Amino acid sequence: MNKQILIIIFLVIIPTIHASLKYPPHYLQLWRILANSKNLSSSPYHDAEGYNYLDKLSTNKYLHNNKHEIEKAKSLIFDDICVKISSLNVSKKCCEDTKTFLGSLVHRYPWALQMLDSYGKPPSGILEGDFTFPGSFDECNSAKVAIPTNSTEFMLQPFKPKYCQVIFPIKALTSMNDMLVGGSIGGLHMGACFPDSCQAKDIQNLIQYDIHLLPKSISGNISSVVQCEEDRGYDSKAIISLIIISIFLLHIFLGTLYDVLLQSGKSSSNAAAQNGINNSLPTSTQDVSLKEKEAHVNCNGTKTPSKSDEELDAVSKFLLTFSVYKNAKKLLSTNQPDGTLTCIHGIRFLSMTWVILGHTYIFGMPIWRNLTIIQDFAKNFAFQGIANAMVSVDTFFLLSGLLVSYGNFKALEKTEGKFGWVYYYIHRFWRLTPPYMLVMMVYIPLFRYWGDGPYWPKDGFEINYCKDTWYFNLLYINNFLSDPQKGMCMSWTWYLSNDMQFYIISPIFILALYHSEIVGFVLIGVFSLAQLITTGVVSTTEKLPPVMFSQDSDISQKYFTDIYVKPYIRIGPYLIGILVGYLLYKNKCKMRMNRYVCAVLWMMATISAVSILYGLYNLNNGYAMTQDTASFYTTANRSVWGLCVGWVIYACCTGYGGYVNTILSWKALIPLSRLTYCAYLVHPIMMYYFYLNQRYSLHLTYVLATFLFFGFMIMAFMIAFIVSMAFEAPMIGLERLILELKRKKK
Incomplete structure (x- = not known):
């Protein structure tokens, strides 16, 4: 199980398009060169086919003096990439945009490096239950793809980045079963940034092909699920809900406005009266009263109608049921009648x-x-x-x-x-x-x-x-x-x-x-x-x-x-x-x-x-x-x-x-x-x-x-x-x- 997790981490933090190549991921060497300007002699990289592009040289020296080797790697990666993955049911547009992404990495375009940097990376604390490596959602989506107009290499073409999560459903490690509540983790989640033309199925096919390249002894039980951030238009259910909410809000506005005007009229009448007649608001009774027929946990108290309410017509009373002024007054009242279970x-x-x-x-x-x-x-x-x-x-x-x-x-x-x-x-x-x-x-x-x-x-x-x-x-x-x-x-x-x-x-x-x-x-x-x-x-x-x-x-x-x-x-x-x-x-x-x-x-x-x-x-x-x-x-x-x-x-x-x-x-x-x-x-x-x-x-x-x-x-x-x-x-x-x-x- 430890091998499975390490392999999953390795596969997902590398853009999954390399799965289509006949050989191991040759462009990984290019990425490591371009992402590191220090002397890399202390950590040489040798692939399974005998390639050694780093050759203990600094990045700049390598770029200037070994153009032939770079062009060879480019040819391996870009020239035949779409042909080699045609059998994986990956869309042509996804392939071409990924090709653009990789080519832009070669040229060290900031937006391409930004996309790469947004990938989720294994943090510390995995044994404490941290199996989610989200990367940077905002960094991925904020990348502005900008390609020079005179650039034709690798058929470069613009696209929009899209954040996705690759999920590997795996059972908790045996040593963690006694620590994790439920004995299971929800799966290993890793964030990734792809061109928006790549649908979840495209990405899943690429990753699944990656897994199949591994020995069966360690890849047999590994599967993946891909979820991507998509444009979310309002569907019919959402529109209907918004309409119903708007109707309620309209009634609340009209009911509250009518109640305020009604109360203002009463206040004016009371102020004009010289005899000081007491026209107090009706008392509110508590919803947990022993006198209630039934009192469930609800959001309002009850109210005894006043004479002024009785004189209103049905339409006015209907509007007043939506009045925030009236309903809030009842809800916030602390008056309690006799017999209340306080x-x-x-x-x-x-x-x-x-x-x-x-x-x-x-x-x-x-x-x-x-x-x-x-x-x-x-x-x-x-x-x-x-x-x-x-x-x-x-x-x-x-x-x-x-x-x-x-x-x-x-x-x-x-x-x-x-x-x-x-x-x-x-x-x-x-x-x-x-x-x-x-x-x-x-x-x-x-x-x-x-x-x-x-x-x-x-x-x-x-x-x-x-x-x-x-x-x-x-x-x-x-x-x-x-x-x-x-x-x-x-x-x-x-x-x-x-x-x-x-x-x-x-x-x-x-x-x-x-x-x-x-x-x-x-x-x-x-x-x-x-x-x-x-x-x-x-x-x-x-x-x-x-x-x-x-x-x-x-x-x-x-x-x-x-x-x-x-x-x-x-x-x-x-x-x-x-x-x-x-x-x-x-x-x-x-x-x-x-x-x-x-x-x-x-x-x-x-x-x-x-x-x-x-x-x-x-x-x-x-x-x-x-x-x-x-x-x-x-x-x-x-x-x-x-x-x-x-x-x-x-x-x-x-x-x-x-x-x-x-x-x-x-x-x-x-x-x-x-x-x-x-x-x-x-x-x-x-x-x-x-x-x-x-x-x-x-x-x-x-x-x-x-x-x-x-x-x-x-x-x-x-x-x-x-x-x-x-x-x-x-x-x-x-x-x-x-x-x-x-x-x-x-």
Whole structure:
């Protein structure tokens, strides 16, 4: 394997056109002469056919005194080059332009040397996992091909340079398998600069022919893939997306302008009034209120219509749903009605930042120069909280179950047990889907146009995944794809599919608890037990580790497919959330508890949570874990985590939260809490944009990751605010407007 890597490096840093020659690459001697003006006697070069062009002479002396030898080399290289590669399915134009490139190197034209210099070269740190040699993307593309008008030698003709990457899919070295997460490197990537007439297939044929010249013992398993930077015109999907975005922006502009004019008129009327009549803005209610029928993680609060709003016609109300002025005022409001679960805001915000922290490390893996350091990070005790950031998703499941159950229990109490089935499902679908689909509409067709560089995917990051499976996202079943890791569009949205699937079956538990507490508890107990048994059986039979990231990429993928994204594995915290919501409803957020009992429960919750987060510390430090222990951890950790967070919420809502409740209920977190759904949707896109726009790989350190995390967190919530104002808030306003018009008709 070491031989394969060295050969690949040698082949790719040399322009691949030499593969067509009958003899070894004779023009290499010319390049080395032209690129070095020093005396080269200390490093003579002899090829397999006995050529020795350097002959221990300086470059200048050689050029002046050995013209015959140079002309001989030129003849070997240029005169018959296109004839010799005609059998390789390489286009004539590509051959001629490459001939121009090589001839210009002989003449030492600056642009040709610039193209050559832009080639990727093996750096230090290969054994640390740096298998990407991008070269200089900008240097290649900025080369200005300029050939003297009187130059006819080698049929010189102008062309444009084009940056390409040659990728050799190779398995990680045996000695590195224990160091690289997943046990595999993505392949050896090397940047190269070619004439724009050379298509990826031309370059690949040349390189593959190079490989075939090698002994079969070392070339049999080497293959290559070529990706080139191409001109990207806007396709029909991108144009349609831009049109839809423009329509939204137009409505937002008109709605905001109309609202500002409306508010200005009200202000003038109030200023003219002499009696000081109070015409205050309507109060905003919080989206995590116990009085709400259902409160999912969304980007907006709710609003009680004022008299002035009631007097407006339907068209005016429609425009106002797009008003940034109005929607931002509601979102940024910190007013909370009685009965609000104030601690939810802090838990939701902190969980979202935890997700961003974990993804900062994971999503940057394609460009980390020193991948093997992750193994060292995992041995650090403090890093366990980052390595186990995935449990933050279970917190969201718990919150969702809690808010859905409590809101619907209150609604059932008001309607005397009547359940609005149609509205229940339509409301949820309408709240989640428009921003979800609109973000996807912006991301999939347009992402490819946002950047460039050696890491930038020319067809978009997930265009192949989403092209055939986007409707799985619309139906909220993308977590049931046969190979979710390779075919899931916007892979992080597996959470939304699980959440929707849990929501669909929630009435079974809610109605059972409402009409018969015993039946409800038994039903939830049966489902919870089934979840635990299923998780244990799958984990044991598949011999899966306790976490997704394994030294074997196949095992990691199986864990993701069979454990991580499946609803029958992840439902535990959601069911616990339903129970916590029921207890809050039944006890009306009031409970008398002995302080010693309270202290014991807090201690148990703390110890359990710490055990979940840091329980794998010994495993990460090389200590073996039996399969039974691994299966037990996989089976219990999510439900135990749900119980811990459930206790924190219950204690805070019933007056036993102390300083924890004070911190989690801080009013400044309310607007940020409302943005978590939008932040969850957009933060991976933002990370991809940053990482894939890099020109060179990054050296991962704690300091770098810390700065990236805070930058990502701030930008995620800023972009979430924009998405909320553009997509989420107008859709919520339209839902309310439709319901209002429907009530008036009745």
